[in-house]
Amino acid sequence: MARKKKVTAKVISQKQIAEQIFDLLLETRLAKDAHPGQFVAVYPKGESTLLPRPISICEADVDKGMLRLVYRVAGKGTAEFSTCKAGDTLDILGVLGNGFPVDKAKGKRVFLMGGGIGIPPLLELAKAIDGRKKILLGYRNKDLFLEEDMAKYGDVYVATEDGSVGTKGNVMDIIRAHALKADVIMACGPMPMLRAIKEYAEKEKIEAYISLEERMACGVGACLGCVCKTTQVDAHSHVHNARICTEGPVFEMGEVMI
Numbered sequence: 195m196a197r198k199k200k201v202t203a204k205v206i207s208q209k210q211i212a213e214q215i216f217d218l219l220l221e222t223r224l225a226k227d228a229h230p231g232q233f234v235a236v237y238p239k240g241e242s243t244l245l246p247r248p249i250s251i252c253e254a255d256v257d258k259g260m261l262r263l264v265y266r267v268a269g270k271g272t273a274e275f276s277t278c279k280a281g282d283t284l285d286i287l288g289v290l291g292n293g294f295p296v297d298k299a300k301g302k303r304v305f306l307m308g309g310g311i312g313i314p315p316l317l318e319l320a321k322a323i324d325g326r327k328k329i330l331l332g333y334r335n336k337d338l339f340l341e342e343d344m345a346k347y348g349d350v351y352v353a354t355e356d357g358s359v360g361t362k363g364n365v366m367d368i369i370r371a372h373a374l375k376a377d378v379i380m381a382c383g384p385m386p387m388l389r390a391i392k393e394y395a396e397k398e399k400i401e402a403y404i405s406l407e408e409r410m411a412c413g414v415g416a417c418l419g420c421v422c423k424t425t426q427v428d429a430h431s432h433v434h435n436a437r438i439c440t441e442g443p444v445f446e447m448g449e450v451m452i
């Protein structure tokens with residue numbers, strides 16, 4: 195795996211693509227090291243927000259040396275990023291985390307399941323996977339984003355909590371409504387969604403890989419601020435813990451207790 199580097203990236207463009215959702219294109223040499231499901235840590239410039247904010251890689255263009263990040267404004271850090279304009283610079287650390295095991299999906303029927311701000315990392319994954327892809331996306335309402343980009347790489351099914359587009363409910367309701375079947379699941383989204391996927395995959399005996407989110411401080415494995423409970427003890431520390439920023443964020447569902 196490529197060594198993590200802190201670099202200064204140049205903002206190529208930024209636009210708002212949905213309510214509080216921003217689409218940021220950065221020019222950076224980190225693009226060549228990116229693997230689907232990995233993330234970068236973006237440094238705010240304001241003094242009250244010193245820690246970098248983890249944001250998933252939505253797309254990487256190796257030839258052009260560009261990374262695309264799609265994020266929701268949640269607080270001070272992301273609010274500051276949303277003011278960036280073409281020509282500005284941002285310090286980023288990356289690439290971080292393990293990413294999805296793309297090879298596990300080769301030639302198989304795959305569900306890519308994303309909820310809310312868990313959707314962005316699935317775009318680079320959808321491009322990379324060589325399998326029969328069904329892309330199941332869950333949103334709050336009709337304010338969709340990235341669904342048209344996803345449609346280039348697989349069959350897209352949408353669910354909205356208020357029923358304004360697609361299936362009413364969440365990504366699990368899509369599976370039931372369309373009687374869909376898969377051999378492998380790769381998912382990213384809020385914890386209740388990941389728990390429901392884990393329960394379903396265990397019952398149906400489907401292999402599943404889930405990307406976990408936790409608040410992060412260092413982003414590189416040093417502070418233990420991002421640990422999750424694991425089923426096996428860690429060979430190095432002898433405890434039931436894994437650091438989401440380094441051993442994750444993607445885990446085989448049986449490895450973690452969620």
Ligand SMILES: Cc1cc2nc3c(=O)[nH]c(=O)nc-3n(C[C@H](O)[C@H](O)[C@H](O)COP(=O)(O)OP(=O)(O)OC[C@H]3O[C@@H](n4cnc5c(N)ncnc54)[C@H](O)[C@@H]3O)c2cc1C
Pocket residue numbers: 233243247248249250251264265266267268269270271272273311314315406407408409410443
């Ligand atoms: C591996 C990883 C990948 C991520 N990828 C994306 C992405 O592609 N797009 C995106 O929009 N967001 C992503 N996030 C979440 C993003 O990092 C947080 O929303 C961001 O750090 C918030 O920073 P802030 O300064 O704007 O908000 P803060 O002021 O720090 O917090 C505002 C609110 O957001 C909550 N929050 C902060 N961090 C997280 C978190 N990690 N998970 C859940 N809630 C949080 C806080 O509890 C608080 O309620 C990712 C997180 C991780 C760990």
Ligand code: FES
Pocket residue numbers: 409410411412413414415416417418419420421437438439440
């Ligand atoms: S954020 Fe510091 S160990 Fe993961």
